[in-house]
Amino acid sequence: MKTSKALSSTAQSLTKKLSLYFNAIALLIGILVFALSQAGLYWLEDEINKRNLQQTADFAIDRFQQGASSPLTIGPNILAYDSTESLPKQFQQLSQYPMGYNDEITDEIAHDLFFYHASFDFEGDTKPLFLTMEAETVELSSDEWRYINFASLAIMILLYLAFDFAISKLSKRLVQPVNQLSQQLKSAQRETNFSVPEGSALEFTELSNSLNKYRNQNEILIKQEQSFAKYASHELRTPLTVIQGATKLLDKSADPEFQLRQRDRIAKAATDMQHTIEALLSLVKQEQTRENSTSRKLTEKEIKLILEEVSPLAKYKHLKVELKLIAEPEIQPSPPVLRMLLINLLQNAINASDSGVITVEVWESCIKVVDQGRGLNDSEQSKDGHGLGLLIVDALCERYEWQLMLTSGKESGCIAKLAFPNKDETEIS
Template sequence: MSLYFSAIAVLVGAILYGLSLTTLYWLEDELNRRTLVQTSPMAINAFRAGAESPLQLNTNIKAYNDLNAIPQQDQFIKQLPLGFIDELHDTFTDDLFVLRSEYQQEGETKPLIIIMNAAQVELSNQEWRNINITILAVTFLLFILFGFAISKLIRRLVSPVRQLSDQLKLVQAPSEFKVSSGAALEFSELAASLNQYQRQIDKLIKQEQAFSRYASHELRTPLTVIQGAGRLLQQQGNEAFKIRQRDRIVNAANDMQHTIDALLSLVRHEDEHYSEQQRVLTQAELSKVIRYVQPLADSKAVVIDVDIQAEPLITPSEAVLRMLLINLLSNAINASEGGEIELKVNQEAIWVVDHGRGLTRNERDQQGHGLGLLIVDALCQRYQWKFSLQDTEPGCIAMLHFPHA
């Protein structure tokens, strides 16, 4: 790019140089031609008044109305056509400006020749050299200024691209893409867009990892129950024992089905949240969720208090809502050492309030919400809900806010 713009600068300089000289040459000759034209009326009046040829009009201009009076060295002027006015260049004489015309005197046509010595009215060779040097100096100065402007332009255009390219080539991607402070606004916006995309990619990668680990954990647990209950059924036992094992298998299979339904809702590509029908969130549905986490709560001596102020209309299926609430309640129970957890529901949101240790540093800095809460984030985005965590003293409030409430 530097060579390209340098070539343009040289071409522009050469054009300016040639144009300047051409204009000066034309201007000099045009002024001399106009001088001859303006002098001709004065010569005609003088000849009509009886002046003899040659007539000295000033120190370097002579007028003739008799072709025989023209000096021998200038006899070639007789061959010039009528109306000629221009500069003549001859090797053996000085350059001359000549006007060839005619006028009327007492009914007779008289020739009119006006000759001006070009050497006395044109710029000298030394003056032309000075003009050339001046033009070259100005052109060179413009070239330097143009080069400086190009270097600044290249720095603003190419340098940020190189910086971003180098950062993209790094084996370990930078935490944030940056460009120099002097870069154009568009490159700062490009770096901001790259940072935004990188954050989205990191979030998606974390969600994918969380999905894999969570799915592995949630599906292995009922499978382990089913396998264990199946082996127990192979052993001898009374009918009540076998019924309990069959119930464990059925419950584990139901749990697995709920988990699969909820996780599959995350990986559906079609945008279904507008077409899905809303349904009423009932107290019976919440009771099923409470029963599922009750053993964990009992092991931590935690009491779950349910406050249903209204039964809102929601879009997520029972399996999805079950996974959301189980994650929030399980995190609240694990963060508590005894005490009480409140589950509140109204027309606007669902709250899970605990009085445990509060948010961790990563959770407070929004760098991550833990394995289960990443799934909660993804499910809320799927159904256009808003999920938030708020640290309290002591404890934490997790809220699921419904859209268009």
């Protein structure tokens, strides 16, 4: 049950919970601040009056020492007495308070009266000093306290509303990018890029950019997979068609020479299919580390066998295929993989040429297929423009850490270069 409730929470509900949480905190803080401010005002009012009364004592003592009579009126609110007898009858019990007492009296002796008890020397004797001040005349009235409380409450309410507005805007601003990204993920329109509102936090912008990057990578991988499937289907269907056709032809003629030709066609198609399957399976082998650790020498005989496979197509287009073997390099791909790599490059060169010579150059650090055809256009120079055959070449090159480079010839045509890893390449004209 807890898991289902957690999963059912949405960005909108989280925003409401966050707003409610901070509103509760703001309300509690407001109540505490209001209570503390009221207590502080009461304490400050009493403290000011007590200090005023204590500071008046020196003036009263000086006057009594000069012969002033008791009671002595000081200012509009303070009365000074120099003996117990001079105290009014209702304040006689004030003499019982200890020496140095200075506070507001709120009992039945004297209600709401500030009282200060001290002493002073007069002609060699110690005489008491009593200072009294009516609290009602120096303290704020009930109406004044009411106005202060009303103003304090109004200010607290305004601050609470402002805080609530700020928290609401902030929480929405924090949750809105997540909500927008969620809606975009659910949307059926895949062409629209992920985006967040302007002014969002940097992390949300980086998240949307990462989502766009990953989606683009997925789309590229999907297209590559679809192209790969089409190419593999084509490469496997062609020999199957040859085998099926040759098998049907075997039943139509008893001529031994004719049947021998058909059996040769079947054998060649089966071999081509086997090579294609081995090359394609090499892309998904789990034994990559073991296979990459072994290498073999590329011989002239192996390359000539590959050239013989494309010679019928070259002769049909009146093209000449030449081999320049400068070195016999050490390579890792198996013969079926190398066959698929070179046949794809040679078929592309033949299809792009109407006349001239196609040259296969084998160097210690690379293999080049040079043609004199129509050359490269802008789309063919990008990976998306390689076509199905070169897509397989790209995948195989990545598998063996080779590098495929397509460049235009000096005058015409195209140069397809397979560079080997960990080799110092030499620029060849």
